[in-house]
Amino acid sequence: MALLAFISLTSPAMLGGLALLALPVVAHLLNRHARRTVIFPSIQLLQQSVASQSWLFRMRQRILLALRCLAVALIVFAFARPVWFNASAANPSANAGATGVVILLDGSASTAQRSGSVSLAHTLRAGANKTLDSLSAGTDFANIVYATARPQALLPGMTRNLPALREELGRLDATYERADLPQSIALAGQLLGEFKGKRRLVILSDLQQSNWQDVKQQADLATLLPPETSVTVIGPPAAEIENVSLSQPRFFPAQPLADQPLQLIVRASNFATREKQVRTVLKCDGEPAGEQIVTLGSGEQRDVAFELPRVSAGEHRVEFATSDDGLAADDRAYLVVKTVERLPVLIVSDDNPREPGSAGYFLIRALAPHNDAHDRFDVRQVSTTRLSEADLTTATAVFVGYVGELTAPAAKLLSRYIADGGGVLIFCGEGPVARNLKVLDESAGEAGVLPWLAGPARDSSLSRESLRITGGKWQSRLLADFDEQSQIAMAQIRFQRTWTVGALRPDAQVLLTFSDGSAALGVRNTGLGQCLLANFSPALETSDLAKYGSFVALVQSLARQLRPAATTMKPALVGDAYRHPTTLSADPEAGKIAVFGPGGGAVPFKIDGEAGKLALQIPRPERPGFYEIQRGSERYAAAINVDPRESDLRRIDKGALTSHFENQGIGLEVNTAAGWDPVFSTGGHPFWGNCFVAALCFVAVELFLVGLWRR
């Protein structure tokens, strides 16, 4: 039993082959069974012969049987792949002699780069296999961490089941995602931490600078790995990969109108070491829509713009493509453009829009006087308590009327909308205006979002001179559409209740002033967007503003100008969760929801209920291209692109990388995949080859004895 403690079987299931031992035994027994009866004249001499040989015959038969059984047993044992190791190799926690290796395999999109006909991903996989081959089966432990946007280990923990690892490794290929290397290293460190013995981390990566910069910025790298973990980084062989990429597809204006010009833009980048003629082809809804050739110097990036004179209303799938090169994943960029007949405007107001005299009542009628398709604006009103991100995403402008009590989430939504490029006009009328403005401003962080904080309210209804708007920056972009007649008419409007200015922000701009010189309307650019603050309100309680046509002109002019210059939607990237901007109806009668990927196959998705609507999310798009969301007869498209950081194939400086690791007390060895030979110390000695040789020896001895005894 002590001997058995030193032997480990890599494939113990093969011991079932010991049933084959029955064969020589059965053959031995069958041979003993007489097959022929012979009438012989006299068996006297036969008896004498047998008598003198019987013990010898039995001994010979038993010797041959033993040799055959031993040969079969050794062959079966060899297939079980036995390994001889010392007593401390019984389990990982006590396996001081074994080595635990975690292979961190870079699966980012850039590893799909090709040099000739071989992709780097293939070379890295070969390196991983080479590493596994160098381990002692049955002794050493291993696992593989696949470094993608969400790193994962191929098997639950450190394992000696190297064949299973190889099988999983064979299924891997380069993804379209960007690798999260720090998270991958952390996962590898967690796996190695479970192993008590020599620890080794082998990282197989393309050493892309943009990815590894994240690792270099990791100040606590040493805490991610167990102590005394030796790290080996295997990089690609030196090769010049010429790569041109297309990224950041976008359109202008941000909310295009149907039958109006649309500009489609994509950024072309030349990461090659020489000047390149970059040909970019545009397709809209699968039809060729344009082609351009631009000359880019080495390292140069340029926006390539296409203009479509008129585009019908609806969703359009736009694809930019360039010639295939060393990295094909970034040779295409995808975009979904939704053109509308009317500009969507959102009114955030807690009053009843049907109640005559309320701010919401007048705002809606000012923006959509006909309340039909002839109106220029598609107006929706939502209360602050029901305000959602989906409401804001589709709005070209947001008007805030009466707010009862602005909640922090609603304030956060508004400030984020502004920061992302949206435009918001806030009317200050009745209600806790100062409090609401303070909540909104604080939600944007230390810098705030408002042109000024509100001062005390004032009531000029009883004064002899009512406040009027007598001054303004009519040449400014926001008021450029406000003609002179409108300006004169504006001066006739009397404001009974207004708000004063508290602290004026340095970067704020006063657009309109009251007759007493105080600010009536101001603007401040925050983030990518702008926030307009009016110290007055259209509600009848506060002014006569809504009675005049100039109110309509003012509101409509501002609504057009508040429209973002460019799309503010975050680009959807492979590997990142994608949240579709359009919410779906929660009505179950609307039909079943399904999502299909670029290849036409179904992809998993999640549904969240939000304010009576369904928000759809694709947790992890795996491929770039167009995804289609279906709900009954409704169809929505989504465009997913490769992270543009994957296009820059420049490699991190090995010296800098080594220094970074060593500064954190981690020994690092950097090699190239070509010619690298992993050598790991082993704690066990596989001896199945010896078993085969021994089995052959027994067979040879058996054959020799059979021939000898027959002679």
Next chain:
Amino acid sequence: MAFQTRQKEGLSHNYLQISDLQRLEHLSFSSRRTVEGQYSGQHATPQRGKSVEFRDYRQYIPGDELSNVDWKVYGRSDKLFIKIFEHQADLTAHLLVDASASMAFRGIRAPRSQPVGYAKRTRGGKDAKLPLSKYDCACGLAAGLAFLIVKEKDRVSFAAAREGLYEHLPPSSSVVNLSGILKVMERINPSGEAQLSQAIRELAGKSRKRDLLIVFSDLLGTSGEIMNALSLWLHRGGEVIVFHVMHEEELTLPVVPNGIFIDSETAERIRLNVEDIRPEYDARMKVFLEGWSQTCRGNGIDYVLSSTAEPYHEQLFRFLTRRAASA
């Protein structure tokens, strides 16, 4: 005596075909020892005297009759020699064939129960040959010798040994007797135990002194008892010839892996693999045969090892040639 064609046709039996007669006609068989004959035959007799058969010379001793001096020899050598003549007498030969079960062995591949006989000839001329048994071989040899003996106008008897003396035809020099012998041979079905020694003793009681005994047997019985019986015959002044008839598959065991061998006479069984015991068996067979050879020759018995592998007439020819050369 030359057999006429008609006589030959009458002798055509399983154990003696016309073709056999043609082969044997030119051969002759004689006893080595002097015999007591009742009639005038061709064989030496201890009874000395004038006869036409010159035997030998001896030196003249004063007192010998001068008529017996060979003067031609004297003229050539100036020495006196006396001629000695043989007294011619007839031979009586007794053929004793072992008819025990062991003699029925035709080989391991032969069907177990087959009628006795060399072959059954069909009108179409195609022989349906059966493997020869030891009994067939023995009877073939015996029939050939019987023919030669009758041809010399000597007398021959036939007996079978089965549980002692089984069949016995008294001696006769007639062709009819010979035919009868052949018929008896065909009729006998070898079975049971031979008890050869008892048969020899019984046959001795039915014969005269100095008769010739020719035994055809596989000699698988107790050698001591057989030799005692044969010695008894020898002590009476007779001659003994032993044909030790063995089947070729007894001399060289065929390949039988894991067979059950059953003794034809005792029904004892033994399971063995021939290849495992072949060397030992061959050694023991050699000892067995040499033992009989030495014992017989040591007792003045003419010993002939006969195998079913060789045609009987060739064996007879070789035997007779050897016998004549050593006469």
